[in-house]
Amino acid sequence: MKLVLEKAVDFQKSIAAISVLIDEAEFILDENALILKATDPSQISMIDFELSKGSFKEYSVESKMKLGMDLDYLNQIMSRAKSTDMLSLELSEDKSRLIVQFKGASTRRFQVPLIDISSVELPNPKIDFDATVKLKAAVLQDALKDAALISSHVSFGVESDKFFVKANSSKGSLENETKKDDKNLIELNASSPASSMFPLDYLRDMLKVPSGDAEVSIKLKSNAPVELSYSIGAASLTYFLAPRIESE
Amino acid sequence: MKLVLEKAVDFQKSIAAISVLIDEAEFILDENALILKATDPSQISMIDFELSKGSFKEYSVESKMKLGMDLDYLNQIMSRAKSTDMLSLELSEDKSRLIVQFKGASTRRFQVPLIDISSVELPNPKIDFDATVKLKAAVLQDALKDAALISSHVSFGVESDKFFVKANSSKGSLENETKKDDKNLIELNASSPASSMFPLDYLRDMLKVPSGDAEVSIKLKSNAPVELSYSIGAASLTYFLAPRIESE
Amino acid sequence: MKLVLEKAVDFQKSIAAISVLIDEAEFILDENALILKATDPSQISMIDFELSKGSFKEYSVESKMKLGMDLDYLNQIMSRAKSTDMLSLELSEDKSRLIVQFKGASTRRFQVPLIDISSVELPNPKIDFDATVKLKAAVLQDALKDAALISSHVSFGVESDKFFVKANSSKGSLENETKKDDKNLIELNASSPASSMFPLDYLRDMLKVPSGDAEVSIKLKSNAPVELSYSIGAASLTYFLAPRIESE
Numbered sequence: 001m002k003l004v005l006e007k008a009v010d011f012q013k014s015i016a017a018i019s020v021l022i023d024e025a026e027f028i029l030d031e032n033a034l035i036l037k038a039t040d041p042s043q044i045s046m047i048d049f050e051l052s053k054g055s056f057k058e059y060s061v062e063s064k065m066k067l068g069m070d071l072d073y074l075n076q077i078m079s080r081a082k083s084t085d086m087l088s089l090e091l092s093e094d095k096s097r098l099i100v101q102f103k104g105a106s107t108r109r110f111q112v113p114l115i116d117i118s119s120v121e122l123p124n125p126k127i128d129f130d131a132t133v134k135l136k137a138a139v140l141q142d143a144l145k146d147a148a149l150i151s152s153h154v155s156f157g158v159e160s161d162k163f164f165v166k167a168n169s170s171k172g173s174l175e176n177e178t179k180k181d182d183k184n185l186i187e188l189n190a191s192s193p194a195s196s197m198f199p200l201d202y203l204r205d206m207l208k209v210p211s212g213d214a215e216v217s218i219k220l221k222s223n224a225p226v227e228l229s230y231s232i233g234a235a236s237l238t239y240f241l242a243p244r245i246e247s248e
Numbered sequence: 249m250k251l252v253l254e255k256a257v258d259f260q261k262s263i264a265a266i267s268v269l270i271d272e273a274e275f276i277l278d279e280n281a282l283i284l285k286a287t288d289p290s291q292i293s294m295i296d297f298e299l300s301k302g303s304f305k306e307y308s309v310e311s312k313m314k315l316g317m318d319l320d321y322l323n324q325i326m327s328r329a330k331s332t333d334m335l336s337l338e339l340s341e342d343k344s345r346l347i348v349q350f351k352g353a354s355t356r357r358f359q360v361p362l363i364d365i366s367s368v369e370l371p372n373p374k375i376d377f378d379a380t381v382k383l384k385a386a387v388l389q390d391a392l393k394d395a396a397l398i399s400s401h402v403s404f405g406v407e408s409d410k411f412f413v414k415a416n417s418s419k420g421s422l423e424n425e426t427k428k429d430d431k432n433l434i435e436l437n438a439s440s441p442a443s444s445m446f447p448l449d450y451l452r453d454m455l456k457v458p459s460g461d462a463e464v465s466i467k468l469k470s471n472a473p474v475e476l477s478y479s480i481g482a483a484s485l486t487y488f489l490a491p492r493i494e495s496e
Numbered sequence: 497m498k499l500v501l502e503k504a505v506d507f508q509k510s511i512a513a514i515s516v517l518i519d520e521a522e523f524i525l526d527e528n529a530l531i532l533k534a535t536d537p538s539q540i541s542m543i544d545f546e547l548s549k550g551s552f553k554e555y556s557v558e559s560k561m562k563l564g565m566d567l568d569y570l571n572q573i574m575s576r577a578k579s580t581d582m583l584s585l586e587l588s589e590d591k592s593r594l595i596v597q598f599k600g601a602s603t604r605r606f607q608v609p610l611i612d613i614s615s616v617e618l619p620n621p622k623i624d625f626d627a628t629v630k631l632k633a634a635v636l637q638d639a640l641k642d643a644a645l646i647s648s649h650v651s652f653g654v655e656s657d658k659f660f661v662k663a664n665s666s667k668g669s670l671e672n673e674t675k676k677d678d679k680n681l682i683e684l685n686a687s688s689p690a691s692s693m694f695p696l697d698y699l700r701d702m703l704k705v706p707s708g709d710a711e712v713s714i715k716l717k718s719n720a721p722v723e724l725s726y727s728i729g730a731a732s733l734t735y736f737l738a739p740r741i742e743s744e
Binding site: 419432 | 604605
């Protein structure tokens, strides 16, 4: 098995975005793609990460394999990638370690121990969403900072002409509205209005890595999990997050 | 009551400059201006903040009113203002909350609870100052950082040809002199030399918000409170600070 | 005694580089140079600092003298130097304090107490090194950050065609290689291969101050102290660091 990626920083950002929620997980490699699906320890959120074969400069995987990793440690290693580094991933001869090599001005080889994780394959939740919004990450990142002043929970909602974020508590309240004609709102489709309340910390973690300019897609249905997705280079990341069922 | 200010960030900086010293206070609104006068909890310092009617894009105040606020919380809300946001302040229908609205790319409405503060109106201290200095904030900010290495108290002084900052302790001593011909010293008038010692932390707090390039005016009289003032946009902020009477 | 240095920041950086390892030490001034030689409290490392008479704008030292200083405190004072400040060092009249004066836009005079330190003069270790490398500080600073993910010890080594940094532990391993033709490697001479293991924290402290672009010279002999040196303006700093004798 050998994978070579032209831009180590794309993989770096992906791992950063995953490890903020997940401590340990298995990468699954088959002939088509590198995949990681996992729930956070509390099982409130789920991540679905995929980097297809075509994104790699070299992709040789003989047979389907699973590589269990301490994602926090892998994230520390990946954070040492420089902007011009190329990344190669190989197994050590005894197959107990992943060799992570950065090649740029100098060559740096890390060996990261693999760990045993007995995981079941997770299906993505099947939800018949009522509304889809595409907007700049900055809108959400800002709204979450606003809401953090008020409460540890936040409502995302869509009406025919706007996307809104609300928070309420004895400390006060927040309403953050982005209208359909706002340049930061790229797409808004709603078969009916939808709104759900979510734990703020999880949303914050999910939106930590993308730059403010990145496009984020949100799918909503009242009192159902939200699907939140974006791309990092050729990698696609999709998050699901369970709602807080009780109404405000 | 409705107030609209073109630049939310000017109000943001003013609140930051006030809340660093004062926890809770009443804004007083009458037909002419928005005013806040308060002493810090230890009553060693006093602030006098004023933003006149003319500075507002819209200023409708039916009758004199007092709005008690947790300034630390208001500061957190105001810190969410963006550089292009417009600010509007209104009362909620039941008059229990202040509606703080930022309008820029998106519209964000915070509701901030009003609190009951029974305050007496404070007159500004009447002092017949011996000396006035106008200088760039950076001179003072730097001198206070210098002095912090030596002591928790610092002396400000004026002679006919210079402004000086001194600190003394068993750890060593500091003398920081700015001569009349220095480009950072804009004005210096002294009917007689004057010098007083002040607690360093308070001065630091008073000078936290203005940029190094801002003009600060200082009025001094030996063993009397110092008056320190500057503007933020159309707002004027004046601080008084009691001296430490014992000599060095 | 009076010393005047055109650029206070050069002395500032030198003191920063020394004080990171040494708490108290004596400056020795004679007719030729300002010198400081000291070992760290654990005696694992040694520093040799020299600033020759010719580097000063004014250098008047009547007779050899020793000035004992709390280097951490001197570093705090020196950190207040501005980029355009000139530095002058004098003794107070009673010879109990060093007067440190910064002269730029304003004039700032600190008085720093001298302290009594009975020190013996240290000879530099005499080592017949096998290899010399000159490279950009950034290579080392990066390699140490890489290695910190793995272990608290790191090996520096030279072969005929490359300089390498290695670290090993149960957490994984790192190999960082810089080849002879790399533009960040300025010079590499080895009469025989050489490699030694050192405590990472000390190396990090020694490389804290120089910018990534600075030239650092390393002299190595297997299982012997490393000599690491660089210049800050006209000042030369040389560090020695004892190896960890046991093999990896």
